[in-house]
Amino acid sequence: MTSLTEPLLKVTSLSCRYGKVTALRGVDMEVNSGELVTIVGANGAGKTTLLRTLSGVLPRYQGTVFFAGEDITTMAAHRRTELGICHVPEGRLMFAELSVADNIMLGAYAHRNDDKWLKKGSDEVYELFPILKDKADDPAGTLSGGQQQMVAIGRALMGRPKLLLLDEPSMGLAPLLVADIFRVVRKLNRDGITCLMVEQNAKAALKIAQRGYVMETGSITMGATASELLANEEVRKAYLGH
Ligand SMILES: Nc1ncnc2c1ncn2[C@@H]1O[C@H](COP(=O)(O)OP(=O)(O)OP(=O)(O)O)[C@@H](O)[C@H]1O
Ligand SMILES: [Mg+2]
Known part of the structure; x- marks a missing residue:
């Protein structure tokens, strides 16, 4: 049963492998209805893999994914799209x-x-x-x-989309266009679309998000409000350039 307090997306102990390479290790995270949540992390941390596992283009190895209270862990990608999980892939x-x-x-x-x-x-x-x-x-x-x-x-x-997955929407864009893209994402979120966005441009992404997660070598190592992450010393040093 779907309750009002239940997150729109709930991921538990999610793991994913490419052959012998483990790319996700026991990821726990959630996105509430109406939120804009951002995931930051270094190259190769597993951000794209996570989004691809959520949209169903990659099979998971272990763990569960619930969307609007429904277990979609093994659901095919096209059926997830029908439910409103829409993916803006890395590299367009x-x-x-x-x-x-x-x-x-x-x-x-x-x-x-x-x-x-x-x-x-x-x-x-x-x-x-x-x-x-x-x-x-x-x-x-x-x-x-x-x-x-x-x-x-x-x-x-x-x-x-009920849940829009955005993988590095600002990648490779000139600064003015980066600002435009973030403005658009913020508008979509304000208009009611729940968003989960992966971004290397961590500062700008956290500024428009309500919450964020830090991902390192396949695991979520931190989850907090965006303002807490922006103020966090370790996050600042590792991802915000100061
Ligand atoms: N098709 C694949 N086959 C084998 N290994 C892969 C494949 N795709 C990704 N990997 C590995 O899985 C890990 C996570 O990759 P992923 O692309 O999810 O990282 P990312 O956080 O999105 O990185 P980036 O910031 O560079 O986009 C990396 O170690 C990567 O080398
Ligand atoms: Mg990526």
């Missing part, structure tokens, strides 16, 4: 030859027969990113990195 993963509009529409697969949503959702995406409307017919591969990141977010929004 566009179909470079397909148009911007078609890339965005791919995210609506679970709602492909809902004409009303297809119109409303794409209107919302183009309102959020007006530049994409001008480029709707261009091949996605011709867009700048920042514009491709917008397409990747737009594509995930077409899935009507």
Whole structure:
């Protein structure tokens, strides 16, 4: 049964392996409905692996994942998308030859027969990113990195996310665009989308988040409010550059 106080996402003792390499070791974490939670950690800590395990593109080895009170531990990726778990993957993963509009529409697969949503959702995406409307017919591969990141977010929004998983949305972007992307993520969260965001740009990410986790070699080593993490001496030294 789903109770009001239950987290939207609850992960218990989650482990994941690539062959003999253990990439996640007993991860416990949760995201409450309406929250924006960020995960910080060094290269190779297991952040991408965690998101991929949550969206179901990677099988878990041990542990459980509950979403809105339902055990989704072994549920297929496409069914998780239908439940509203939508993933903006690391590196954006566009179909470079397909148009911007078609890339965005791919995210609506679970709602492909809902004409009303297809119109409303794409209107919302183009309102959020007006530049994409001008480029709707261009091949996605011709867009700048920042514009491709917008397409990747737009594509995930077409899935009507209840939980948006964002993997390094600011990666490789110029500082002004980084600020734009964080502004968009904050807006989406304020508009009611629960977000779990992985970011190397830890300071900016923690500034818009309510809570955060620190990940080291496959484990969560710290979990606290964003302001506590921003003020924490060890976190500052290791991830915030001072
Ligand atoms: N396909 C794979 N096959 C084998 N090992 C992998 C694979 N993908 C990742 N790993 C290993 O799993 C560990 C976690 O990788 P992961 O990509 O999840 O880290 P990350 O925290 O996202 O790093 P980054 O900040 O560089 O994106 C690393 O040791 C990595 O080498
Ligand atoms: Mg990664």
